[in-house]
Amino acid sequence: xxxxxxxxxxxxxxxxxxxxxxxxxxxxxxxxxxxxxxxxxxxxxxxxxxxxxxxxxxxxxxxxxxxxxxxxxxxxxxxxxxxxxxxxxxxxxxxxxxxxxxxxxxxxxxxxxxxxxxxxxxxxxxxxxxxxxxxxxxxxxxxxxxxxxxxxxxxxxxxxxxxxxxxxxxxxxxxxxxxxxxxxxxxxxxxxxxxxxxxxxxxxxxxxxxxxxxxxxxxxxxxxxxxxxxxxxxxxxxxxxxxxxxxxxxxxxxxxxxxxxx
Numbered sequence: 001x002x003x004x005x006x007x008x009x010x011x012x013x014x015x016x017x018x019x020x021x022x023x024x025x026x027x028x029x030x031x032x033x034x035x036x037x038x039x040x041x042x043x044x045x046x047x048x049x050x051x052x053x054x055x056x057x058x059x060x061x062x063x064x065x066x067x068x069x070x071x072x073x074x075x076x077x078x079x080x081x082x083x084x085x086x087x088x089x090x091x092x093x094x095x096x097x098x099x100x101x102x103x104x105x106x107x108x109x110x111x112x113x114x115x116x117x118x119x120x121x122x123x124x125x126x127x128x129x130x131x132x133x134x135x136x137x138x139x140x141x142x143x144x145x146x147x148x149x150x151x152x153x154x155x156x157x158x159x160x161x162x163x164x165x166x167x168x169x170x171x172x173x174x175x176x177x178x179x180x181x182x183x184x185x186x187x188x189x190x191x192x193x194x195x196x197x198x199x200x201x202x203x204x205x206x207x208x209x210x211x212x213x214x215x216x217x218x219x220x221x222x223x224x225x226x227x228x229x230x231x232x233x234x235x236x237x238x239x240x241x242x243x244x245x246x247x248x249x250x251x252x253x254x255x256x257x258x259x260x261x262x
Contacts, residue, residue, distance in 0.1 A: 013201070013205075014197055014204060015197075019121055019193070021033045021035065021117070024037060034117060035117060035119050038106065038109050038115060039119050042102060042105040042106045042109075042119065045105050046098065046101045046105060049101070050101075052064055053069070054068060071100070071101065072093075072097055075096050075097045075100050075247065076089075076090075076093050076097070079096055079244075079251045080092055083248065083251040083252045083255045084251055084254050084258070085255060085258075085259075088144075092251070096247055096250060096251055099129075099133070099250060100243055100244070100246075100247040102129075103120065103129070103188070103243040103246055103247070104240065104243040106118060106119035106125075107120060108236075108239055110192070110195070110199070110235065110239065111232055111235060111239070117196070118192040118196055118239070120188050120189060120192045120242075121189065121193045122189075123185065123189045123193075126184075126188050126189040126192075127181070127185045129184075129188075129246075130180075130181040130184040130185040131181050133184060133246075133249075133250040134181040134184075136250070136254065137180075137250065137253040137254045137256075138150070138177070138257070140254050140258050141153065141154060141257030141258060143258070144258035145258075151177075154173070154176045154177060154257070155169045155172040155173045155176065155177075156168075156169060156172070157172065158261045180253060184249060184250075187246070188242050188245075188246050191242050192239075195235045195238055195239075196235075198228075198231050199228060199231060199232060199235065202225065202228030203225070203228050205221075205224050206221045206222070206223075206224030206225040208221070209221030
């Protein structure tokens with residue numbers, strides 16, 4: 001890459017600046033960027049998909065209804081019921097289903113032409129989503145145990161007594177209450193940021209190598225494009241897994257918050 005740059009190819013290695021996109025248009029004094037538009041569009045897509053999949057529900061489902069029921073059943077049974085419990089899980093299925101679909105759509109923007117930007121590669125979009133999940137499981141715990149009862153439930157391990165609690169209670173409070181929105185944020189953001197950065201690197205690096213006019217560089221450029229395609233398929237799996245993990249952890253935190261014992 002040093003050699004290419006010296007020959008004036010104009011190649012610049014991608015970095016955090018690649019995620020700072022200029023405004024598409026301005027709404028008053030506020031510049032509206034592509035990630036903002038994608039975030040709003042994803043809400044429209046999720047609402048439109050669920051509406052169209054359910055508006056003509058039939059005993060023998062059509063393709064769209066079948067797809068909607070498949071995703072809904074997956075979230076309801078494998079994520080909500082298995083982690084929250086059969087008594088209260090249905091109260092949280094609408095949130096978990098919306099969460100899963102919303103993250104999934106925003107993640108998959110990264111591999112579709114024209115969009116080509118996973119919204120959650122911007123940490124400013126991920127953290128509010130993590131805070132919402134945090135508020136949901138905190139609220140669920142308070143609903144189940146009361147305000148003070150929940151904090152006792154979350155910070156005092158069952159069966160533990162004596163001076164050891166002086167050490168355990170702050171650690172449990174830090175781990176079970178304060179850190180969770182941060183870890184949710186970093187896991188989703190880190191994977192989306194790193195994956196998209198790799199795709200940019202292989203695409204722009206490959207293009208620069210091919211444009212260099214050097215046969216050897218050109219061969220490496222073809223290899224770079226091939227690796228980019230391979231990484232794209234890997235990213236498709238990662239994008240699904242990150243939506244799954246974020247929703248799974250949210251369901252687990254809700255289940256722990258309303259459980260009888262800590």
